Amino acid sequence: MQRQLHPLLIGFAVLTFLFLLGPLIIIIGTSLSDTTYLAFPPRGLSLRWYENIWEVSAFRRTFVTSFSLAVGGTALSLVIGVPAAYAMARYRVELPKFLGNIYILPILIPEIVLGFSLMKSVANGVGLPIITSLLIGHALLVLPYCVRVTSAALASFDFSIEEAAVSLGCPRWKAFLTVVLPNIRSGLIAAFILAFITSLNDVSVSIFLTGPGVSTLPIQLLAHMEQFFDPTIAAVSVLLMFVTVAVMAIVERTLGLTFLTK
Numbered sequence: 001m002q003r004q005l006h007p008l009l010i011g012f013a014v015l016t017f018l019f020l021l022g023p024l025i026i027i028i029g030t031s032l033s034d035t036t037y038l039a040f041p042p043r044g045l046s047l048r049w050y051e052n053i054w055e056v057s058a059f060r061r062t063f064v065t066s067f068s069l070a071v072g073g074t075a076l077s078l079v080i081g082v083p084a085a086y087a088m089a090r091y092r093v094e095l096p097k098f099l100g101n102i103y104i105l106p107i108l109i110p111e112i113v114l115g116f117s118l119m120k121s122v123a124n125g126v127g128l129p130i131i132t133s134l135l136i137g138h139a140l141l142v143l144p145y146c147v148r149v150t151s152a153a154l155a156s157f158d159f160s161i162e163e164a165a166v167s168l169g170c171p172r173w174k175a176f177l178t179v180v181l182p183n184i185r186s187g188l189i190a191a192f193i194l195a196f197i198t199s200l201n202d203v204s205v206s207i208f209l210t211g212p213g214v215s216t217l218p219i220q221l222l223a224h225m226e227q228f229f230d231p232t233i234a235a236v237s238v239l240l241m242f243v244t245v246a247v248m249a250i251v252e253r254t255l256g257l258t259f260l261t262k
Helices: 007-031 048-055 057-090 111-126 130-155 159-167 172-183 185-200 217-227 232-255
Strands: none
Touching: 007 232, 048 057, 048 232, 057 130, 057 172, 057 185, 057 217, 057 232, 111 130, 130 185, 159 172, 172 185, 185 232, 217 232
């Protein structure tokens, strides 16, 4: 005999879905509006604001910059974060316990403070190019996600499997690549997606590290809103959502996992 759900539980579930999906529906509807200002519900349907994205060269240029920084910063943070998480999980007895807390400092420190300190130390102090400073800033910003999510995946990994591979003659570096990494693929995908989304939508750190001729898409959106409060902003937001979903699907399909549905 099946138990019927309580009406309050159903109502709570519906409200939760509306809370999560409501803003997305409003943004999509606003981007299709035929008016020259942001309006919901849309007054007439039109795709001209999506066409306007490609007519504004600044949007095209900054989108390429933001996407490149998100991919590069995420890759750099994974290169640093995965070995760090492995070392802390594999040698938790030998390493000091406070070491893991160091990697979450970029989350504890306000992003404005982090961005200002990076501007003073990296951009102005060392004198690195703007793109390089942005890449370092984005990698540092998303590093805690890579370390923490990978550490959670390694917490349930049995390192005796790796030792068995090493005892059978497999080099330790090869055992790490062929035994450890395949068993924590779901954690790596989750870390990549969280880091990629965070980097792609970052404003607080990027605004301190950008310079003449170099900007990111979120910052360009803010500059566009100061002059034009039209549905192009909503159209760009929808485009960013689709790009994020597409990247998630590609990563999941490439690694052959369905962890998002488990």
